[in-house]
Amino acid sequence: MITYRLSKQQARMFLLHHQRLVPGALGGSKQSIVEYVRHVGCIQYDPLSIAGHNHELVLQARVPGFDPGLANELLYTDRVLYDGWDKNMSIYCTEDWPYFQRLRDQALARQQGNEVLLKTIMQVREALIERGPLSSLDLEGKEKMNWAWAPARITRAALETMYFRGEVSVHHRVHTRRYYDFTANLLPERILNADEPNPTQEQYNDWYVLRRIGSIGLLWNKSGDGWLGISGLKSKERTAAVQRLLLNDSIREVHVEGLKLPLYMRSLDAPELEAVLLREAAGADPAGDKNGGRFAAALAPLDNLLWDRELIRQLFGFHYRWEVYKPAAEREFGYYVLPLLCGDRFAARFEPVMNRKNGVLSINSWWWEPGETLTAEMIPVIADAISSLARCNRAVSVSFSPEVIQGCGLLELSDAVNDLCNAQA
Numbered sequence: 028m029i030t031y032r033l034s035k036q037q038a039r040m041f042l043l044h045h046q047r048l049v050p051g052a053l054g055g056s057k058q059s060i061v062e063y064v065r066h067v068g069c070i071q072y073d074p075l076s077i078a079g080h081n082h083e084l085v086l087q088a089r090v091p092g093f094d095p096g097l098a099n100e101l102l103y104t105d106r107v108l109y110d111g112w113d114k115n116m117s118i119y120c121t122e123d124w125p126y127f128q129r130l131r132d133q134a135l136a137r138q139q140g141n142e143v144l145l146k147t148i149m150q151v152r153e154a155l156i157e158r159g160p161l162s163s164l165d166l167e168g169k170e171k172m173n174w175a176w177a178p179a180r181i182t183r184a185a186l187e188t189m190y191f192r193g194e195v196s197v198h199h200r201v202h203t204r205r206y207y208d209f210t211a212n213l214l215p216e217r218i219l220n221a222d223e224p225n226p227t228q229e230q231y232n233d234w235y236v237l238r239r240i241g242s243i244g245l246l247w248n249k250s251g252d253g254w255l256g257i258s259g260l261k262s263k264e265r266t267a268a269v270q271r272l273l274l275n276d277s278i279r280e281v282h283v284e285g286l287k288l289p290l291y292m293r294s295l296d297a298p299e300l301e302a303v304l305l306r307e308a309a310g311a312d313p314a315g316d317k318n319g320g321r322f323a324a325a326l327a328p329l330d331n332l333l334w335d336r337e338l339i340r341q342l343f344g345f346h347y348r349w350e351v352y353k354p355a356a357e358r359e360f361g362y363y364v365l366p367l368l369c370g371d372r373f374a375a376r377f378e379p380v381m382n383r384k385n386g387v388l389s390i391n392s393w394w395w396e397p398g399e400t401l402t403a404e405m406i407p408v409i410a411d412a413i414s415s416l417a418r419c420n421r422a423v424s425v426s427f428s429p430e431v432i433q434g435c436g437l438l439e440l441s442d443a444v445n446d447l448c449n450a451q452a
Contacts, residue, residue, distance in 0.1 A: 028273060030280040031292075031300065037307065038245060038283045038290070039342055039371045041300050045244030046332045047089045048368060050322045055091035060098060061107055061120065063089060068238045069119040071329040072110070074203040075351065077363040078379040078388065079419050082118050084327030084365070087419035088412075095419060103199045106213060110197040110205075114242070114256040114334070121214060125221040129231055130258060134191035144172070147185040160198035160208040161186075229271070232260055236268040237277055237293060243334050245281060245290040253335035286341055323369045323408040325377075325416045333366070345373035345396065361392050365416075369409065374399045377431075379416060386423035388416065393427075393435045401436050410443035417448055424448055 033041070043049050046067070053059040063086070064070060073081040079095070087093040101108040102118065109121040112130070138144050147168070155161060163183035171178045174187075186207055189195045198208040211219065225231040235257050240246045246253050248269050250262065260268075269291065272278040279297065281290040292300065326333065328349040333339055340346045347366055350358040361378040368374075378392040390413070401409075417425050425448060427441040 030282065032282045034284050035342055036371065037304060041303050042244045042332065043371060044299055044303055045296060048324055053089050057097050057101055059090050060086055060101060064108060064118065065120050067331050068242045069113040069117040070331060071114055072116040072118055073329060078381045078416065081327045081329045083419055085330050087415050088324035088326055093419055121218060124214065124218050125223055126234065128223040131193040138188055143181060144185055144188065147181045148189060151182065151185045151189065155209060160206045162204050162206045232264050232268040233271055235260060236265060237272055240278060240291050241293045242331055245292055246335060247288045247290050249288055251335045251337055321370055321408045323367065323412040325412050326366045326368055343373055360394060369405060381420045381422060388420055388422035388425045390425065390427045390431055393431045393437065395435060401440060406440055406443050409440060410447055413444045414447040418451065
């Protein structure tokens with residue numbers, strides 16, 4: 028069995044290369060978006076849009092010149108990406124549809140005894156046939172039932188039941204509202220009729236464990252958010268899958284200095300790790316490109332790199348909690364705070380808010396990590412990261428609050444960001 032022994036810096040750099048968070052990793056095209064999603068399996072969707080939706084923030088950090096319209100085209104025009112469930116609400120490649128047949132079969136078995144729901148599903152089918160793509164608000168009926176997080180109208184529950192079963196899929200979104208159509212109208216027959224690639228539970232578990240390791244790059248066999256959303260996979264089943272994957276060399280063990288537990292990586296990613304190690308041995312800048320360029324990015328709260336936050340704390344020394352669901356009095360930082368990656372470290376975190384009416388992206392708060400402050404070499408790369416966030420939000424300008432400028436020493440950064448925004452206008 029092939030194993031690797033890495034320093035923390037080597038592990039960090041492999042993760043950043045794996046996550047395409049290094050200079051020049053991806054081009055600025057729709058194909059680059061597909062390439063990244065295929066590489067990591069899925070990216071998470073979240074309906075909150077304080078400064079862009081989560082999946083948009085994931086992509087703007089990696090794809091130069093990213094515009095949300097590119098993702099919408101891939102999802103709802105090209106149908107190359109699919110709006111579904113993987114790690115909770117997610118976006119994955121449409122070609123992966125057959126792998127989730129097991130989940131659709133499980134959904135089909137649920138609610139079978141609810142005659143009112145089944146009758147409503149028949150009515151929803153008739154409405155879709157007659158009227159085309161619909162949202163739950165387009166359907167009549169006020170009667171409610173217990174559903175997901177809270178009671179919901181039965182018409183909504185019926186439509187979402189059809190979605191989980193695979194009978195309907197998201198046709199398009201208007202803001203966060205989903206409009207559904209029959210999946211048969213949206214996906215090609217070769218995908219709809221494909222056999223499930225993993226007929227046994229063991230094969231399914233192995234596939235999903237391997238997929239989730241690849242979603243992050245390095246992952247340990249330890250309970251945490253990195254494993255969320257895998258139905259039926261408990262600790263015992265996960266451990267058995269890890270052992271089978273090790274035996275057939277689908278994954279390899281990685282020991283990192285200072286970490287008690289081993290990490291695992293996909294064997295197919297070994298050439299990338301070896302390239303990182305060779306680069307370091309040659310004395311190249313570990314956080315720059317071959318021309319000495321540096322890199323910074325504002326990361327999404329649910330960015331793939333951050334899925335296992337305890338792992339990030341141990342490797343990067345960065346402790347991040349998404350405090351959006353915590354009461355205001357209990358928040359250490361703010362409501363919607365983004366981490367700022369700079370090279371191979373997290374330099375700061377900040378709180379952006381996009382005003383859709385006036386087109387201004389406001390930076391309301393900023394917190395440097397211990398020992399960090401703005402330096403001359405950081406200004407252009409951080410300015411590029413903030414302007415990328417502004418472009419993703421289609422902002423006309425970026426406004427740093429006076430308290431942020433004065434308290435965090437960001438006057439030069441503020442000027443550099445708005446110079447970039449003006450140049451891109």
